Amino acid sequence: MTTRKIVDNIFLISGTAVIGKKYFFTPDPEINNSILGGLTWYSETAIDSSFYIGYPGFTPISNGNSKVTFITLCDKKGVEIHKDLPLYTLAPEKNNGIVRENFFNSDIDISKSYVKFRDTAAPIANIFLLLQFILYPKPLTRKK
């Protein structure tokens, strides 16, 4: 049985987000050296910002702004293998508790992957995204 691991990744935006600009993830060897099986985002509905006292001045992205946020995951060659994933679809509490963990052997490079925002009424500034990467140590094989 292949052991599954969940790794937190706190994605920060300092200042006001520029619409359409790519905001790259910081390098994370644990993610890069694993196979991605799924991705989860927890909104302010699910987790109170008081848990993140280590990030003073930052707040969780609002539910409204989450609807204009997209994540693109790239592989080691920089090829976009999951392009413009809407943040909303990654939130279990917005999808009947379903966790998006049906990615098949996505071998991503997190530092080539990025987040983009579109225009919204309320500025996106000094926010964080709480993401959880569902990782496997090696590629999975599908059941027949």
Place this chain on the structure above:
Amino acid sequence: MFRNPKFQKSIAVELKITSAPAFGLTQTFLDVPQLRGKFVQGVEAFTDGQVTKTPTGLTVIAAAAAKEILMNFFEGSTNKQENVPYYTLISSNNGGLIREFNNLEINMTQSNYFMGGTTATINHSLFFLFYYTDYAIR
């Protein structure tokens, strides 16, 4: 619950409504090079209840408009998934589940929507996330 994962890659696809909504209006997708020769394993659709703007900045259709749209997904010149209600493709409206296909070699420029009313707004966009693999899977 262990699932049999099959979503190797995914791509967001927009379909902008370029004519005034009316009963019988149809419109095909533009070509999506990333999906040529690939195998679509699932699709998810959205309204402004989940995504308000597409990655290119188009306004996503309102939830009320979803009920007036049927989708047709073609393989070559054959309509393989006929008159699928847009509503049923919206995961958050359907228990969070993604509608799965089995190795659909989709022809985007034949695939289309059929509109059954006038609730939608011109220049708004249908919005999808297509999940696909490079090779057919068993």
